[in-house]
């Protein structure tokens with residue numbers, strides 16, 4: 248068990264893969280912990296995979312009030328603590344917002360970025376306020392079924408693993424979940440992301456009920472030279488639903504963009 252002590256508490260992280268492999272840091276989404284990447288990392292044993300539980304998620308502490316920039320500062324602290332920069336940084340959804348913010352704040356630490364199922368703005372202030380109110384009044388159970396529909400394509404929702412993913416969101420700290428919703432409500436990365444000049448690959452799922460392929464493409468279009476990929480038969484979490492397809496894109500990207 249590996250923990251980095253931050254001013255707000257303990258940040259849990261994990262490293263897998265060979266010490267001489269290309270270093271890739273992974274940032275997970277709202278309501279998921281670092282197990283989000285299990286299937287993808289199993290497809291890519293050659294990678295030195297570093298992943299962490301952002302504040303309020305997984306085994307990390309709740310971490311008070313925070314914005315996306317604070318989450319990016321946590322990623323900076325981890326990369327500097329491990330002395331592994333510049334890295335390839337892969338982020339999904341709010342993790343992709345962490346990636347965009349980190350690349351803008353500290354281009355010296357990010358060699359290249361993969362932005363999965365993310366955008367410069369996600370949802371609206373009103374939609375996040377509704378979600379926060381539902382969680383605060385009734386708990387995450389109130390929204391768990393809707394979240395599963397947003398995360399997964401219908402074929403995946405018929406699989407037995409769905410129960411485990413539902414449990415993952417249900418077991419997320421309500422304080423941490425609401426904190427991340429607040430960070431999402433106030434994030435608009437348009438200016439920072441439009442100024443990015445590193446190699447970027449952007450990934451969408453053709454059945455994403457949360458960040459549609461059109462929304463994700465609009466963000467790709469802001470970044471000069473960004474490659475855009477749509478993974479078929481995938482919802483919001485293509486690294487879970489289609490890990491081989493995700494790994495193929497990431498492997499090609501690493502071939503061009505890791506040392």
Ligand SMILES: O=C(O)CC1=CCC(=O)O1
Nearest residue numbers: 276277340341342397457
């Ligand atoms: O829970 C969702 O709707 C999906 C999502 C939005 C931001 C994020 O990180 O996940």
